[in-house]
Amino acid sequence: MGLSTQQMTRLSELLDQALQLSPTARRAWLAELPSEDLPLVEALREALQADDPDVDAIRSLDQLPAMPAETPGDSIVTEHCAGERLGAYELLRPLGAGGMAEVWLARRADGAFERRVALKIPRLSHVPVEMAERFARECRILATLEYPGIARLYDAGVEANRTPYIAMEYVQGEPLIAWCDSRGLDVRARVDLFLQVLDAVGHAHALGIIHRDLKPSNILVTDQGQVRLLDFGVASLLESQTDPRSLTRIYGRALTPEYASPESLRGEQVDVRSDIYSLGAVLHELLLGRRPGHKTVESGTRELSGELRDIVTKALAVAPADRYPDAATFAAALRRSGSASLAASFLRKTTVRYLLAGAVVAAVIGIASYLMHFAGDSGARPIATAPQGAEATIAVLPFVDLSEKQDRAYLSDGLAEELIDLLTKIPELRVTARASSFALRDRNDDIAAIARQLNVGNVLEGSVRASGNRLKISVQLVRARDGTVIWSETYDREMKDIFEIQENVASAVVDALKLRLLGEHALAAERRTTNVRAYEEYLLGRQYRDGVSVERDRRAQAAFQRAVALDASFAPAHAGIALAAADIGSATMQTSPYDLALAEAEKAMALAPRLVEAYVARADVRMNRNWDFVGAKSDLDFAMSIDPNNIELLQSYSSFLWMTGKLDEALEVQRRCVARNPLASKTWDWLGVMLINARDYPAARKALQRSEELSPYSDYRLVLMTLVEIYAGNHEEALRLARSNADPLQRDYTVAMAAFSVGQIAEARAARERLISDLPDQAASQIATIYAWQGDDEQTFVWLDRAIALRDPGLAGIQTRPGFDKFKGDPRFERVLRLMNVAD
């Protein structure tokens, strides 16, 4: 058999010639081959016939043939050994072992009762401490699952906090398909058995228990022809144990995908319809002798009768909503089709022959993994939007902290933040801001879903493992459209190399996305410290800079100060102190934080004359405390010339425009902030404020609703929502909202306005008077706003003067605030605006 090397060489040459020719020309060419090639002509003719993708011969090589299953019990490799005890059970002999678990025949060793069980020992790399407790809880639910078609789950525990085990009824039976094949069952008998399966699954679903891993090897049939489902609920028992942020999430799931539903492959939440899909795949194999292939289900089921084909196709629908809603409906459809006509409506010749032949599968039909099925399908089902036109877009996800104690989140997050900072300096690249990328942190979405939510074409993700002074960083750049890894790298270095790594990653992204840099050193960060401790404190400080509360800003400030204590020349830490202190000053209306902010911002500038954050911090102090809009503008303009995409800068710039009365421009910049940072509720709140001043109440309402979806209750947002309704004239709704505010100042402020509008004068007055007596300094601008709304012009200006003396930040934007319209041109109001340095 076979050809000699010499013949193969010649064959190769001849094929090269033949493949250039059209099929007709090849015949003539074959006939004219010289006589010494005659021995090859026949082989050549056969080979050339195969130049057609539909020819079985050539297709047979597209895939490995099916291989016989190895017999269980035959050289099973196990980690545990006979005689070993787990909980109350003693291992007797192994029943099977796979990549995910070992299964042992075991018995109660404490003599409590004589019962043999199948003991499943999952192979988990990490057993969380709370697992035993969880097992106990879940077991109580699963123990309610008592049904003839379902193998009982007796018990589950964790031995010595290390080895989990699950004790189940020991079923002696044969896997569903093998059972049918070995008995040569016809379609009708197969469908009958499958109806038993559906009946059992339907019972479990009714109790709210999803299997999640239905496959032929989990469906046994006893000698009596009774179906028994194994492992019901076991998948969910183990599922939530796995850390969603583990490596498998980064590098994809190591799933056997043949029976898994599309949504479970994507790691999404699943419901009973995921099981319906798996059952569809089992039915497909049961009837056709092969799993659903990579072609569409439709064309893969051609050999089936129309009704059966429709049923299989429906069960295997990609979208859960297109499948049978439950097992009972699935069964009803089968019963309808499974009347007398069923045997007649059976498969065409190929499959019949296969069934008669018994065990051997005709192996040549392409069966690819379901992942490939999706790839082929992607035209019909958008995997991700391709949003960008000419502009390249990217989101940097928080890096996964792989440190042993998982206590380096500030490092893994910080690294991602620093990368965001670096990447925003690339003019052609739109980078999603931190708050938005990070909002997706704990969601178990796949890359395509994340990219869709953030509206980006690329995603950068990675992991950090820090131990001592060593740092191991893995990064990969993924194209969202098809999940292709465009670039990836792992750095195993010392902590001090971290800046170099960051720059390296940023330039790799530039290369991979084929972008241009502004200047040669654009990515060289001005944020060096040689002191690793100082850098860690700095990253910790950034963690606290999320704008959630004053308290967190105080912590941020403290961490930055520790960083500065360790390395006094570390400019970004100085700028960090400045930003945090400026916000503390604005929130508490105290002067000392502002003083500190100014001093630190200027220290940072002296050390790093091009550090954007330092200028932003100084601009914040200048405009919020000093109403020095000229000074603020020069800082902001200079910062803009360095890094026009910096999100802190954009936000600061937008509020500068708003405060100086340039409402249209402010809105435009704020919309850019929102586009860059779509999942940060604060940017939506800001947009809401500006839209209120622009009198666009429907849009303001929408923006605030968006903010509400993104983060839980906030007093301030509720104030804004209340103001929208007050100004829009929905006074009853406004009063309802106002009364529900948890903060006394904000409640009295908005109640005083809304109650007045509906004629509840007493309530309105009481609220106002409470503010005046309890919080005169904190609420000066609000009290002025109340008086303006209630029509007491004189008191309005009294309180405006007081607010000005206090430098109340609540005065910001007053020149465009609804309710102050009537003062346009009023010399008293002109004076106020002059004092605030915002007169035209």
Place this chain on the structure above:
Amino acid sequence: MAELTQLLQKAQAGDADVRDALFAAAYPGLQQLARARLRDGGRNTMLDTRSLVHESYLRYVQAGELRAEDRRAFFAFASQVMRSVIVNSARDRAAQKRGSGHRPITLSTRISERTPDSDEVILQVHEALESLAQVDARLAQVVQMRYFGGYSEQEIAEMLDVTERTVQRLWLKARMMLLASMQA
């Protein structure tokens, strides 16, 4: 620390001893995965070898023995190991059949319609591939990746640094060569 990574680098530099060491290091893992998968499948199972290679890659990366960016190199190399795992298991089963006195008796008279034994097919391809490798190493490489590794044409194109179209062309010709050789 990143042991496989170092081996891979040396092997790529052409160190034959290291290639053997690398092979020895990767073989047991892939073999175990393949066997587990075959056991899991119930009866006759299509081995999704690509997912096996991927799974084994993940395990090495998680164990810190391989760097994530060596994926391509590992995949390129692993198809060779995968081939060996598959061929050896086919040989073992063939030997068992002979050893157990299994004779090819067919009760049916329609012997010609009997699907060829999958192990036979695998061993035939393997042998044909041996002779193909002597004639055209690149064609053989494609077969190894496509048939034994189960990689997509796109993946192979990336590993060999050629276009997908080229891979399709090579794969068509390779299959013709194999068929001719197997049928001769």
